[in-house]
Amino acid sequence: MALDVATIDRTDQPTLDAAYRIAATVEAMESPDLPPPCRRRFEAPLWHPMPGIDTRWSVARLDGVPVGWVRVNLHLLDNTDNANIELAVDPAYRRRGVGRALFAHARLLLRRAGCKRVVGAAVTALPDDPCDATPAWPDGHASAGAGREFPGGAFAAALGARPVLVEVRRRLDVTALDRTRLAALRAGARSAAAGYRTVRWHGHPPSEHLTDLAHLEGRLMTDAPLGDLEWEPERMDAERMQGMEQALDARGVRRYSVAAVHGASGRLVAWSVLSLAANTTRHAWQQITIVDPAHRGHRLGLLCKAENLEHTLAYEPELSVVDTYNAALNTHMIAINEQLGFRPVAGATEWQATI
Numbered sequence: 001m002a003l004d005v006a007t008i009d010r011t012d013q014p015t016l017d018a019a020y021r022i023a024a025t026v027e028a029m030e031s032p033d034l035p036p037p038c039r040r041r042f043e044a045p046l047w048h049p050m051p052g053i054d055t056r057w058s059v060a061r062l063d064g065v066p067v068g069w070v071r072v073n074l075h076l077l078d079n080t081d082n083a084n085i086e087l088a089v090d091p092a093y094r095r096r097g098v099g100r101a102l103f104a105h106a107r108l109l110l111r112r113a114g115c116k117r118v119v120g121a122a123v124t125a126l127p128d129d130p131c132d133a134t135p136a137w138p139d140g141h142a143s144a145g146a147g148r149e150f151p152g153g154a155f156a157a158a159l160g161a162r163p164v165l166v167e168v169r170r171r172l173d174v175t176a177l178d179r180t181r182l183a184a185l186r187a188g189a190r191s192a193a194a195g196y197r198t199v200r201w202h203g204h205p206p207s208e209h210l211t212d213l214a215h216l217e218g219r220l221m222t223d224a225p226l227g228d229l230e231w232e233p234e235r236m237d238a239e240r241m242q243g244m245e246q247a248l249d250a251r252g253v254r255r256y257s258v259a260a261v262h263g264a265s266g267r268l269v270a271w272s273v274l275s276l277a278a279n280t281t282r283h284a285w286q287q288i289t290i291v292d293p294a295h296r297g298h299r300l301g302l303l304c305k306a307e308n309l310e311h312t313l314a315y316e317p318e319l320s321v322v323d324t325y326n327a328a329l330n331t332h333m334i335a336i337n338e339q340l341g342f343r344p345v346a347g348a349t350e351w352q353a354t355i
């Protein structure tokens with residue numbers, strides 16, 4: 001059997017169809033409660049890269065048949081030592097060295113680009129204790145849960161990566177949302193947030209807030225607890241933010257925001273975003289929520305999140321579930337999410353390898 005790994009040509013639709021099918025199969029097996037990956041979003045990096053990100057995507061073929069793929073994101077504006085990796089192998093062709101070959105291909109490519117470390121996430125079952133933040137090394141076996149197998153951790157360990165951060169996915173069942181309680185939480189947060197006003201938008205942010213939003217976005221990755229993950233603050237400015245907005249437009253992502261403005265200074269100091277992929281009206285991701293450190297302790301996080309839920313539902317009446325990932329260490333954010341009714345449903349571990 002001949003195995004080869006080659007760069008994906010972005011005009012090669014049959015190969016992209018096969019790559020998408022593999023991604024959708026993996027998602028259906030590991031996270032059957034999530035909608036299938038959005039095809040438009042899946043292919044967008046080939047046509048509309050995020051500013052500062054260079055995506056390299058390769059396919060593995062066994063006797064000419066696409067059986068897996070690897071995608072790496074090189075960072076050009078910050079974190080130039082770090083790269084992100086996604087890797088998927090068709091379940092019908094596993095344990096034949098395809099994953100290993102894809103990783104070897106990516107490692108060579110990353111070494112040539114001057115990268116030192118690579119980070120990837122592997123889905124896991126919900127940990128027995130969702131608050132336990134200790135990353136676990138698999139014992140050489142794929143972990144299992146709810147009748148499903150999660151081979152990513154055993155694979156990453158076999159390739160020399162180390163587990164650096166435990167994450168938990170929590171879900172809000174919007175169909176069971178207690179709106180009276182939500183209104184009470186929002187009212188309580190509002191009275192604790194005297195001196196701040198909220199602003200809301202969908203799609204592009206108001207231009208007068210771009211600089212403050214860039215400041216918050218730049219802090220996001222390193223403000224949240226990172227465990228042992230080596231990651232440097234990201235360099236954001238208004239221009240990069242606009243570029244990111246255009247890339248999200250190209251992906252068809254609908255996004256809703258509520259932010260808090262500090263009355264005395266006029267600065268935007270807290271921000272929360274919910275987004276829906278182009279292929280769903282029922283499922284949203286709770287993305288960014290961040291409060292500038294100088295303005296914490298006024299319940300601005302809860303205020304923005306609770307208001308944004310109501311804001312989003314006004315535009316997305318079919319919305320029925322919202323998912324969010326938090327580091328298991330992120331006790332403050334988790335407390336807010338639990339107050340809003342989010343409950344743990346699945347896990348993930350971030351793995352980092354020196355290359």
Ligand SMILES: CC(C)(COP(=O)(O)OP(=O)(O)OC[C@H]1O[C@@H](n2cnc3c(N)ncnc32)[C@H](O)[C@@H]1OP(=O)(O)O)[C@@H](O)C(=O)NCCC(=O)NCCS
Pocket residue numbers: 026086087088089090093094095096097098099100101120121122123140141142150151152153154155156158159351
């Ligand atoms: C993880 C994945 C990419 C592995 O692909 P694969 O082609 O089966 O991997 P390989 O055959 O090259 O396996 C390499 C080594 O990883 C380990 N490994 C892989 N799958 C394993 C499993 N189910 N149980 C235990 N160890 C496993 C083994 O050490 C294996 O070597 P061996 O077969 O000689 O014992 C594939 O299962 C997959 O697509 N999973 C879903 C997505 C994912 O988790 N991606 C990786 C995120 S870091």
